[in-house]
Amino acid sequence: MDSARHRPVSAGPDTPTGVEHLLRTEAPQVLGALVRRFGRFDIAEDAVQEALLAASRAWPADGVPEDPRSWLIRVGYRRMVDLLRSDQARRTRERETGMAELAMQEPARRGGPVREADDGLTLLLLCCHPALSPASQVALTLRAVGGLTTAEIAHAYGTTEATLGTRISRAKQQLARGGARFTAPTAADRDSRMTAVMRVLYLIFNEGYTASAGDVLARVDLTGEAIRLTRMLGDTAPDDAEVAGLLALMLLTESRRAARVGDDGGLVPLDEQDRTRWNRDLIREGTRLIDGVLGRRVAGPYQLQAAIAALHAAAATPERTDWPQIAMLYLWLERLTPTAPVRLSRVVAVTQAYGPARGMALLDDLNRRHKLDQDPLIRQRERAVRAHLLQMTGDAAGATTLYREAAALTGNEVERRYLLDEAGRLT
Known part of the structure; x- marks a missing residue:
């Protein structure tokens, strides 16, 4: 496929998993080089995909080239030429010929591919x-x-x-x-x-x-x-604090993944999770990120959500969760992003902090003012939250009905089984 020198196959980046990770890391840079040279994102993206496919077939057997990016760019250039030649409706033959001559030049002769950091x-x-x-x-x-x-x-x-x-x-x-x-x-x-x-x-x-x-x-x-x-x-x-906040939010949320599903494949709610299964490395990284940017300037929505996730991660047990602080952060978040999911999350936080009566009163008020129970994007979760509130106040019949309604509205089978199980335990 290519005359570039290859490193011998060994463990690490030359293994199938390592090759896949390397290709996904290099793909944006390769695409950027082709788009910058040709100005045709639509065609360049197809050329890159074919170059990645060629690499995924060749590298596990032949070894990863010493300069994987240049290898991919050369193969992508060649495929780009073929695609441009077939694009008669958009390009004149003279323009295509010029593109082909440009593409067939070795990157090394042109000073190598541009590798801009952005x-x-x-x-x-x-x-x-x-x-x-x-x-x-x-x-x-x-x-x-x-x-x-x-x-x-x-x-x-x-x-x-x-x-x-x-x-x-x-x-x-x-x-x-x-x-x-x-x-x-x-x-x-x-x-x-x-x-x-x-x-x-x-x-x-x-x-x-x-x-x-x-x-x-x-x-x-x-x-x-x-x-x-x-x-x-x-x-x-x-230097973008919101990007750091978004990454922190993802890491802190992902840290709980192993504990969210039980041995039987069923959903495990937050307050029942085995916190020893939470990923402490992700928690440390996410907490360090949000601590480093929170307070630097006015916090944005991703920073606030990361701060909430950090409070959950800091609690050794469900009982030690700082729910009043979480409820306050959700109120702040609602003022920045007044969306249905944020409002419903504030109901949950207020319930945990101050009891089901306060939670139900807030939910009823939000439904009157914002019709959360009629919003098709959030209605399933609104039914589930209300069911939980009714269960906390002792209304088993009402909770059972709403759990079943919520189960019928979700497309996720694990979530549906959990909601039906909750209804079943109340009958």
């Missing part, structure tokens, strides 16, 4: 372009920056490969039509674009932490990818 950030910003819908931003980010295949993303989000492929293809066409370029954002729009990137990474993590559908509670491939991409974002924006 390629990862620029690529994330391009994938999260405001012209795209949130669903398309997520899919394109996982494909182009995360290196996941279309089949892997489709499986994670409970859709077909054909549907997901169409979504990604349309997203790339939208970028092309909108004139999106592989350039760093201006000072004027950097903040809004960074906000979009963080929202996409947050959505990816949340889908991985509690899958919206399927027979498993969590998808480690998605949470792991969200954490990896957020680390990359933090490397390119080390």
Whole structure:
């Protein structure tokens, strides 16, 4: 495939797992190099995917090249030429010939591939372009920056490969039509674009932490990818306190993953989890991150959520959780991001801090003012929270009905079994 020198196959980066990690790490830089040279994100992304596929076949057998990125760029260039030549509708033959001549030059003759440190950030910003819908931003980010295949993303989000492929293809066409370029954002729009990137990474993590559908509670491939991409974002924006807060939130939340599912595969709620199974390394890293930025300036929503997660992590037992402080942080968070999930989380915190009567009064007030019980995106959780409140006050019949309603509204089988089990224990 390539004449580049290869390191002999050995344990570590040349193993299948090591190769996969290396490819996902290099993918954004390779894509950035191709897009910068050609200016065609839609075609370059396909070329990179084929280069990654070629590497995944060759490297485990032949060994990883001494310069993996240059190997991938050369293969990607060659595939890019083929794709450009077939793109007659968009490019004149003269332009394609010029592109081909440029691409076929060895990177070494041109001074080597450009390796700008902000390629990862620029690529994330391009994938999260405001012209795209949130669903398309997520899919394109996982494909182009995360290196996941279309089949892997489709499986994670409970859709077909054909549907997901169409979504990604349309997203790339939208970028092309909108004139999106592989350039760093201006000072004027950097903040809004960074906000979009963080929202996409947050959505990816949340889908991985509690899958919206399927027979498993969590998808480690998605949470792991969200954490990896957020680390990359933090490397390119080390002074951004909200990025640090987002990474801290992910690490502290992920630290509880092993304790969330019992030996029987059932869901284990927070107050029943075996805290010795929480990942202390992730807790230490996440706590260090949030302690380092909280109070530096006015805290943003990710910092506040990370601070809440840190309070949970600091409690040796459920009884020692500082629920009044958590309730106050949720009130602060609600003022910044007045969303239904945040409001419902404040109900839970107030209930734990001050009792079910206060919690029920707050929930009733929020339903009157914001109709949480009619919001299709949060109604399932609202039913579950109200059921728990009724159970705490001794209304077993009412709680049973609502647990069953909540179970019927979730697409996650582990969560459904838990809710039906709760109803069953009350009858």
